[in-house]
Amino acid sequence: MDLKELTTFQTIVQEGTFSRAAEKLNYAQSTITNQIQRLEKELGIPLFDRGWDAQLTAAGRLFADEVDRLIQHWHEVADLARSLEQEEIGTLRIGAIEAILESVLPNALRRFQQVKPRIAWQITTGNTDTLAEAALEGKLDFAICGEPGGSLPIYFEPMYEEKTVLIADRAHPLCGRSEVTLEEIFRYPIVAGGSTCLYALQFGKYLARYKETPTLQHTVSQISSIPHLVKGSHAIGVVLSSTPLIPEVARIPVTLELPPIAVGLLETRKQQSSSSSAKQLLQQLIREEIKAAH
Incomplete structure (x- = not known):
């Protein structure tokens, strides 16, 4: 028939x-x-x-x-x-750090679906280390994250830079000051990213230059939760400059001599050399949204 x-x-x-x-x-x-x-x-x-x-x-x-x-x-x-x-249907598997989920990725996906309405997407959040590992295992088509260290078989395209900043409850003794030294924060508990978090690792190495260390150090894998964890306490949070802050929390004016962290597109070299047109389109829209935001 x-x-x-x-x-x-x-x-x-x-x-x-x-x-x-x-x-x-x-x-x-x-x-x-x-x-x-x-x-x-x-x-x-x-x-x-x-x-x-x-x-x-x-x-x-x-x-x-x-x-x-x-x-x-x-x-x-x-x-x-x-x-x-013609690659008009299928699924794109995208990894993203939390900082990119506020507006950049949602805006890019809205524009993408206007052109490719039959392509589904799956988003995995995590830090740079976990996202790079997922890409290497073939679980992600690409990720938007920091630049991982080591000689991994990946391609990384930097797109913008993040700074590490300190935050605290607005009623904290160090808030409202015009200037705070790093040594002063050692009197208070610290809340930062987990042991595989790129910026937290960098901050930890930075603290190694000082003889004195914070009284207590807490870790959490979800950076966006740190403002909520320091609210109403004497703890000081270590976050990225793009982390959304709640009204009860503000930045502490501390000068950190830390290099900025590059954030960009990460994929394996094999994936980069055989990119589909749908993936290329979404990546271009992400570049445009990041450029508009920065």
Whole structure:
């Protein structure tokens, strides 16, 4: 059974005779007859009572009730296959640090879906270390994160820089000051990212230059939760400059001699060399949103 046979049957039903169907389809009448015979053989039932008029059998009437739906389904499947060939359907697996989830990625995805409405996306959040590992394991198509250390087989395209800043509750003794020394924060508990967090590792190395250390150091994997954790306490949070702050929390004016952290697109070299057009489009939209935000 093929689409031509179904279309021929549909046209005969619509036109009422084999001859008018042949004329409409620009076929020889023998072609029409042969197609119906093949269709009947494949189905194992007679569809027409033979004669000048195309009188349907009982089985033919039942088949006629379904043929429009069959043809429509055929076209839908064909369109789906063409879309798949043109990368119009599928799924993009995206990794992102929390800082990128506020506006950059949502805005880029809204624009992307206007062009590629049939492509789904899956977002995985994490720090640079976990996202780089997921990309290397083939679990992500690409990630927006910091630049990992070491000689990994990845491609990293820096797009903007983040600074490390300190925050505290607005009622904290160090808030509202015009200037605070780093040594002064050692009197208070510190809340920072986890042991694999890029900026937290950098901050930890920085503290190694000082003989004195903070009284207590807490870690949390979700950076966006740090403002909530320091609210109403004497703890000091270590976050990135883009971390959204709640009204009860403010930055502490401490000068940190830390190099900025590069944030950009990360993917394996294999993925980068064989990028799909859909992935390239989304990455370009992300670049545009980051440029507009910075």
